[in-house]
Amino acid sequence: MRAQLEALMAKVLEVELKDADAVEVFRVEWLGRKGRMKDLMAAFKEAPNEQKRELGMLLNQLKQLIEERMEAASSGLQSGIASTGSGEDYSRPAGGIPMGTHHPLSVVRKEIIGIFERLGFTISEGPEIEDDYHVFSGLNFPEEHPARDMQDTFFVDREPDLLLRTHTSSVQVREMEQHDPPMRLIMPGRVFRNEAISARAHCMFHQIEGLYIDEDVSFADLKQTLLLFAQEFFGPDTKIRLRPSYFPFTEPSAEVDVYWGLETEVDKRITKGTGWLEILGCGMVDPNVLEAAGIDSRKYSGFAFGMGVERITMLRYQIGDLRAFFENDARFLDQFRGQH
Ligand code: PHE
DSSP, X not given: OHHHHHHHHHHHHHOOOOSHHHHHHHHHHHHSTTSHHHHHHHHHHHSOHHHHHHHHHHHHHHXXXXXXXXXXXXXXXXXXXXHTTOOXXXXXXXXXXXXXXXXXXXXXXXXXXXXXXXXXXXXXXXXXXXXXXXXXXXXXXXXXXXXXXGSOOOBOTTOTTEEEOSSTHHHHHHHHHHOXXXXXXXXXXXXXXXXXXXXXXXXXXXXXXXXXEETTOOHHHHHHHHHHHHHHHHOTTOOEEEEEEEETTEEEEEEEEEEOOSSSHHHHHHTTTSSEEEEEEEEEEOHHHHHHTTOOTTTOEEEEEEEEHHHHHHHHHTOOOTTHHHHOOHHHHGGGTTOO
16 A cells, blocks of 8 residues: 555646646545545555554645645646645755856966966066067067968958967067066966867967066076976976977077876877977077167066966866867866865
């Protein structure tokens, strides 16, 4: 009889009570003089005494359920959770509302900036829509120089001199024009390149640029600053190496790798079998760039570096596909809950 009562409860929950007629039919079927409850009461009386307690409780529950369903239907609560008569306790406090999380790019951006702030760098920002001068010419990219093709540029149709900045180095130029050394700046921002979107490239991403200009700034200062950054960010035993490279606005220039390891198959794959991973570009600010901005290159020297926030975040959390950052899939973002 117990199983029968449980099956009946499920049945009561399923019945559709669309209108007053349906409620009346339901009432007669269950509570009427010849209704099912009557039969059940009779069966209950015949049941063995030791089962009566449990069966009595179930019978009561069934009756309550029938009454609740009729009440909910008659008071017009036909839609929503209440009318499903799911037997839930509606007085129970609601579950917590899930809070948003910090985006992994924000977490990493903040951490990188924090490290440089502790070294005395201050934040500076500039416009995303720039002119040719601040993105290219002022950074020692000659007209028609093939180096301009290193960065596929989005131009503004109506105003060919305007473009979306391809790197945050444009902020360097603005700062050098406006301020005298010494300066120690960290420049985060969004940049744009005309690239097909894939797992490894996007037409919009984030960079953080650093600039330090003073008397007697040397390549050794640059190296030490970057080593300190790498060890703060990736761990105290992190090793870095500098490879010669080329940027029009720095001379000499280098690319910096961190040692990642070669132990696992994943290590081998992401480091292409070398154990090293590139994290940024850097160099000594080219004297032409200083002079163009009105800074005496015989008195002052400086270094600059630039890194991609997406790239560093992918390394930190071993994320394989850049597009995940911009799809806002809650299942992806939820993994960074608790990071600040
Ligand atoms: N602006 C360079 C880029 O976007 C990075 C860089 C910045 C290199 C500063 C050297 C110095 O690729």
